[in-house]
Amino acid sequence: MKFGVIVFPGTWSDRDCYHVLAKVLKQQVDYIWHKSTDLSGFDCVVLPGGFSYGDYLRCGAIARFSPVMSAVEKFAASGKLVIGICNGFQILCEAGLLPGVLTQNNHLQYRCQWTDLRVENDSLPFTSRTQQGQVLSIPISHYEGSYFADDATLRELEASKRVAFRYCTPSGEITAKANPNGSLNNIAGIVNKAGNVLGMMPHPERCCEQIMGGTDGILIFESIIGEAARVA
């Protein structure tokens, strides 16, 4: 299958995602410059982490106006897979492809650390290779990762099982202490209504090789590859 990795000015996980997809998972990958509007030929589009437009104004707020984003909207509407990681999650929220917003961490500091995530819905295209309740170890690296949404949105997300991952303890309990940034309901990742757009703050591309300290990130990418194969 063919992945596209979008590069905004200020994106920096583009090369990491490319490395993992091309070298570790042996998939076809192309970079997509943010001024491009043609996403034909791609099966999945990745919005990587970084500081698009310096995160000035509000993270993701300027990137959502990049030409590529209208193409991403159509791509998502056609049912193809979109994954936004970290800054990519923020951009998807700003673009209205995902509900809610990522605000400053409640402790007002940047955090780069390993976190444990509990799989909350294993029947998504992004989690099919995981088990319900499985704990994945995946690092975070952000200043603005505290998920917020109004009560109604939050209720709907929960009721429709659209929370993909929650920050948890190593044994899978959802506690305040396991929450690294103050996210509501310990939310680390969510999907859209159709289930084909995922946004997550942790960086799965950082843990796809044993030498990097863990390989749980592979499960997410392999789920995507499996889904694309199924659809094809």
Added chain:
Amino acid sequence: MSISKEILDDVALSEDEYNLIVQQLGREPNLVEIGLFGSLWSEHCGYKHSKSLLKLLPHASPHVLVNPGEENAGAVDIGDGLCIVMKMESHNHPSAIEPYEGAATGVGGIVRDIFTMGARPIALLNSLRFGPLDEPRNRYLFGGVVSGIGGYGNCLGIPDVAGEVVFSPSYSANPLINAMCVGIVEKEKLVSSTARGTGNLLMLVGADTGRDGLHGASGLASRTFEDECELRPTVQVGNPFMEKLLMEACLELAETDYIVGLQDLGAAGLTSSAIESASKGGSGVIIDVAKVPRREEGMTPYEVMLSESQERMLAIVKRGCEDKVKAIFDKWDLRSDIIGYVTDDGIARITDGDEVVADVPITLLTTPPLYRPQGVKPAWIDELKRFDLSGIPDIGENASSVLLQLLASPNIASKEWVYRQYDHQVQINTVVAPGSDAGVLRIKDTQKAIALTADGNGRYCYLDPYIGGIIAVAEAARNLACAGATPLAITDCLNFGNPEKPEVFFQLEQCIRGMAEACHILNIPIISGNVSLYNETRGEPIYPTPIIGMLGLIDDIQHHCTIGFKREGDVVVLLGGSTAKTDGRGGSEYLDAIHGIVAGDISIDIDLERKVQLCCLDAIRQGIIASAHDCSDGGLAVTLAESCIAGGIGIRGKWEFQGKTDSELFGEQQSRIVVSAEPARVGELRNLATRHQVPLKELGTVGGNRFFIENAIDVPLDEVVSAWKNSLAQAMR
């Protein structure tokens, strides 16, 4: 003379120097020319007081591709057609005035030095010194510097992989912020900063030019300062997003053959950038300041030439390629303007439209007078050396609580509060993250890895600058040996007081001599560096503090090693360390933190040091040992505790004490490494140690959930962990 004393003060030129300029120029310089001289003759750019000493440092080695001073950073061959580019630089004074922006722009500057050479930055390190954290201002400085480093580096996507933070009253008014950047580039694609080829174009790229940072090089970096607030406007403001775009655009440009050179604008802005490039090429330059895009109205040619506005680069573009170069910068939404061209007459000619505002031979600008003051040994050195340690009461039954106190002291406690604010994983190369002896990065598409460390000990250098200089190099190399890496090269940052004072000059000279001695014996070249002098406030110089940034190579990444104990039942062994002339308490963290004393004698046997390191490297490569940890601040007990903490497992320690309990547990004898190995491998380790003529001593067994040393210490591991883990966060609450 027509130039007032005030103007000379602004650019930190002495009257003698002014007279020399008049004599060499054959006329009085105008104001713009004075600005050029002041910047290029500053200590920061011209190394007036340090050049003669820096020559003592060895830089010859078969691996070295670029030597100190030749380019923006040093470069060293690591095989596979790749080379590592690295440099360290200080941003002490700006950070003392405005910690966030001072530290942030320090990172920005050092990163530009690396991508200027066509190398992609792959790692940042930093070495920080502050006054004690019970002072609110020191907490403000520390917190501001850490978020400034994070704010800038995180936005660029360069991992912060190692470093150190030290607290001492010596740095209260004058913190040290030394930032190091490491990049990688294919050997054939190294870019020079030389301006050559008559008619080639000077293209200024990136941010517009404003009045920020005027006199940074001559004013802030090259003299002592008293009134912080008054100097605040001399600190630049960083824009990391602009830097990220510049970096990507320049790396794209470096892949082409459209340019002959690339040079960043750092201290002294356009002045040093253009003139140093031309000097390297033996060329001249013409620059029209009217073509420099401004962010402010009414700037004079003087201000344009001396502005230190950040995130600017100068590309020396082959004539005819300007449109293609411009297209690359356009793609990244960066402004680029042709502001002048290269000439062949060796003159720096600055115009403002049609009017010539400066016209000076470049060799005059780049040949400042060199000073070689006479150093005088400070009286305190012999006095403190003779300090009688026998009066220090032994700790007897208090060893457990002393250990916990030391582990909680900010100099030894976990620095997680710092490095969790830095992205240390981006670029997915970080195999060993901060918190170990050295950071380890894999080199993608090879079997290799590099290890990096930044290290220094101002207290040692204060007590004995020569021995302290040796130890600084030895300890950094030991950090790398513990990771399994062969030291390849050093970048250094020499932080000292006012070199015009004979006692400070003595410290500078002796430290450099000590470093040179260690470099020769350990066979490690110094490939780049920076000198930060005038680090004093109200007449008090800081501890002489050379910081060593060191690069090591691991040929096979499978053979890297970490500090944590690995398995129940492994045998803990001490390599090295029995021939020391001193008992190790002199200058120790223990003496300072527990007894409030900075005194005593320090010593090192550099030949033994070399053997210990080689022995450790062999043991790692042969797979004999499971962990290795440098024994340094806090001595043996703290080293063992750190290996327990990192491994999440206890120790049952038992060995015969030679001297006093405190010396045995907390003394800082050099040339020691704590390793652990399966019992079945200990015989091999002994043989290896014998072959390397390295003393070896068994210290006990890994296991259990207590930190236990017979007849001395017995504490649950949980308590050890919490003393060490939380204290910095608590101090900053």
